[in-house]
Every structure is written in structure tokens, then in C-alpha cells.
Amino acid sequence: QPEEEMGLPFVHGVSVTATNQTDAVVVAAAGAGGGKAGVAGSAGVIVMNETTRAVVGSGATLNALDNGAAGQGINVFADSNSTLFALGAGVAGGGKVGLGAGVGVVVLDKLTEASLGGTAFAQGNVRVQALSDERAIIIGAAAGGGGAAGIAGGAAVNVFTLTTRAQIGAGASIDADGSVVVAADDQTQLDVVGGSISGAGGLLHIEKCLITG
Numbered sequence: 001q002p003e004e005e006m007g008l009p010f011v012h013g014v015s016v017t018a019t020n021q022t023d024a025v026v027v028a029a030a031g032a033g034g035g036k037a038g039v040a041g042s043a044g045v046i047v048m049n050e051t052t053r054a055v056v057g058s059g060a061t062l063n064a065l066d067n068g069a070a071g072q073g074i075n076v077f078a079d080s081n082s083t084l085f086a087l088g089a090g091v092a093g094g095g096k097v098g099l100g101a102g103v104g105v106v107v108l109d110k111l112t113e114a115s116l117g118g119t120a121f122a123q124g125n126v127r128v129q130a131l132s133d134e135r136a137i138i139i140g141a142a143a144g145g146g147g148a149a150g151i152a153g154g155a156a157v158n159v160f161t162l163t164t165r166a167q168i169g170a171g172a173s174i175d176a177d178g179s180v181v182v183a184a185d186d187q188t189q190l191d192v193v194g195g196s197i198s199g200a201g202g203l204l205h206i207e208k209c210l211i212t213g
Helices: none
Strands: 013-034 037-056 073-094 097-116 119-122 126-146 149-168 173-176 180-196 199-212
Touching: 013 097, 037 126, 073 119, 073 149, 097 180
Parallel strands: 013 073, 037 097, 073 126, 097 149, 119 173, 126 180, 149 199
Antiparallel strands: 013 037, 037 073, 073 097, 097 126, 126 149, 149 180, 180 199
């Protein structure tokens, strides 16, 4: 329950809820061998655009007569959870030259929003909550072996643009007998690994924006 996740009691009244659960796994692997030369390369790529919105529009009126039961509240809740795994691996061997390359890439553009607009009356609490959680493992690994030369390159690339917003809309009118809570929270856990025998790299770029208002 969303109220339990935020450490709040169960809501009685109107609840507008949007939830998203994304699980993505991409594995790309390549191998090659040759009498003289072996060349192998692969890329595991995830590109995602996620939007999760729980919205009460500016023209809405909730409990217009202001005569709800005691403790009746309003809850607007958006929750988005993303679990991503990307692996790119390349292994090559040749009598003279082995060239291997592996790249793992995750690009995530994500909006999680809870918004309350219009006119609302509540005999209890009003809660506007947006929660976002991201967990990602990105691996780029490679190996190359040859009698004369072994060349390998592995790279892991992560680009996240994250916006988590909880707001009471401009011009909204909220009348609550209890408390009014507007809360946004985003937690991100990343493991980025670029590995090879010859050369490896990892790129991590995150733009995170938390908005409450």
C-alpha cells in the first residue's frame, strides 16, 4: 500500500494511483576464432522512456459539498520502479591476432509525477506523493588473444535523466481538516562495470531532479 510505504495510515476517501514496474534484461555476446585472426564484438543496449503520472486536473472538484464522513481524505500517489540489466561481451582468439570488444549501455529518461489541482475538500488528510526507484547493472566485458597480439576493449555506459515531482497545482484550492503532505523521493542504485584484459572504461552520467510544491 502506498500509505504504508510512506509510513502513513491507510487512506479513507478518494485515491488516485499510478504505478509502474519495469524489468528489462538485455544480453549480447559474441565469440570468434580464426587461423590467423579472430574478431568479435557485441553491445547490450537498453533505451527507455518511462512516464508515470497520477493527476487530478485543474478543472476537477472533489467532495464539492464538503460533507464527507469524518476522516475522509484524498490521496494522489505515483510510484515507478525500474530494474535494468545490460551485458555486452566479446571474446576473440586467432593464430596471430585476436580482437574482442563488448559494450553495455543503459539510457533511461524517466518522469514520475503526482499532482493535485482544482478544488478539493477533505475531512481528513490530503497526501500528494511521488516515489521512484532505479536499480541497474551495466557490464561491458571483452577478451582477445593471439599469437602476435591480443586486443580487447570493454565499456559500460549509463545515462539517466530522472524527474520525480509531487505538487499541488497552480491555482488549486485545498481545504483539509487534517494535514496536507506533499512528498517526493527517488532512490537510485547502480553497478557499472567495464572490464577487459587490455583496456576498459565506464561512463556514468545522472541528472536527477526532485520537485515538491
